[in-house]
Amino acid sequence: MAKKIIQQIQAEVFDYSELNSNEKALVDEAKGMLDQAYAPYSKFHVGAAVLLESGVIVKGSNQENAAYPSGLCAERVAIFSAGSNYPKADIKKIAIVAKPLGANDFVMASSCGNCRQAMMEYESKQKKPIQLLFVQPNDKILKTTVGDLLPFGFDSKSLNG
Secondary structure, eight states, X not given: OOOOOOOOOOOEEEEGGGSOHHHHHHHHHHHHGGGGOBOTTTOEEEEEEEEETXXXXXXXXXXXXXXXXXXXXXXXXXXXXXXXXXXXXXXXXXXXXXXXXXXXXXXXXXXXXXXXXXXXXXXXXXXXXXXXXXXXXXGEEEEEEHHHHSTTOOOHHHHTO
C-alpha cells in the first residue's frame, strides 16, 4: 500500500528594510553584480553574493555562452569561486537577484536544478544550513534554506546507500 508523503518547506517574505545590516549588504552586492552579467542571448541578468562565516562576501553573475549549456548561473559562479578561494570557509547565506535587461523591477528567479544541487553539495559538506535570500519585485526578500529549496536532495550520504 502506498504511503503519502507531505513535504512542507519553510520560507518567509520580508521587506528589504527589515533585513539586518549584513543581509542588506549581501543583497546590495548581489544587485551590483547585475551589471557584470554576460547575458547576450537570454538578456536575463542574475547576480549572486555569498556570505562566508568570516564575513567575506564572494560575488558572481551569470555567464552565458553561445554553445549552450557551457555557461554558468550566478549562484554557481559565486559558490565555486568561494570554494576555490576559501576552501575551508563555511557559507552562511547567499543572496540572489534577477532582472531582465531593460526591466524596471526585479523578478523572483528561483535557482535552477543545477544550482540547487551545487548549493546542496556545499551545505552537505559543511553540515550546516545555508540561508537563501531571493530578491522579489518591490524589494521583497524571500528567505529560505537550500534544504527547503531541494527537500529530497541528493548528497554524499546518498552515495553510501
